[in-house]
Amino acid sequence: EVQLVESGGGLVQPGGSLRLSCAASGFTFSSYEMNWVRQAPGKGLEWVSYINTFGNTIHYADSVKGRFTISRDNAKKSLYLQMNSLRAEDTAVYYCARDHSGWLEDWFDPWGQGTLVTVSS
């Protein structure tokens, strides 16, 4: 079964840092591009970041650029999101999502169950 499991969320003070992880199983992780998507409480979906299979092509939403860093370890079948200088508006459930990874075939499937990040003093 294809599965993504996020971890690392929690309560952090404004200006603090947090590192999220996403453990993949049931598929060849190294063959797929990956994304982070977040959802603020009661709000819609917001794409956060993308990384290609080798980790050498990376994109960020403007809202997190310069503060968040995406990375991956193909040997460990894991995706990461290092979040620094956190703000209240970063409060959200963070999902990792597998990219279908074809030319103009970049829909997201599957998604992990999400991990909640709360930024508050």
Added chain:
Amino acid sequence: ETVMTQSPATLSVSPGERATLSCRASQSVSSNLAWYQQIPGQAPRLLIYGASTRATGIPARFSGSGSGTEFTLTISSLQSEDFAVYYCHQYHNWPPHTFGQGTKLEIK
């Protein structure tokens, strides 16, 4: 950035009836559009990709249509488990990937 606009924000439909959800893109996304279903407390689930292709395991009552800037998700004969929030997602002009704000499908 391609802005995705969904309508209506909330749709009230009786079980067994048909629901029609709309999604409009601010510029052409060709057929590079996906639909997701999100049940409260759960992660989004892929329903449709390529504007009209059902994902694996998705019932035939779900259908997608459209291209360019106008898209529709139709759910024929609504079942109780279909009442959820639905999002469209364009993957033609990225980064950034962009989603619609969602349509909440509720029981009438």
